[in-house]
Amino acid sequence: xxxxxxxxxxxxxxxxxxxxxxxxAAIEQFMRATAPPPAPVEPPMNPWVRTAxxxxxxxxxxxxxxx
Numbered sequence: 001x002x003x004x005x006x007x008x009x010x011x012x013x014x015x016x017x018x019x020x021x022x023x024x025a026a027i028e029q030f031m032r033a034t035a036p037p038p039a040p041v042e043p044p045m046n047p048w049v050r051t052a053x054x055x056x057x058x059x060x061x062x063x064x065x066x067x
Contacts, residue, residue, distance in 0.1 A: 010020040
């Protein structure tokens, strides 16, 4: 899964390196605090159901007319 968080860099500034690092840290903290909650984890599919779906099995057999 790719990292979707932007990398924060302060390119040109009149601030000292410590001040620039503090600003970057404050922005990262704000982004973490306001991030949406993670999506709920879906329960794994029953292996028997998954196999039946992959094999194309129906619950009841189709009506086959023999000619």
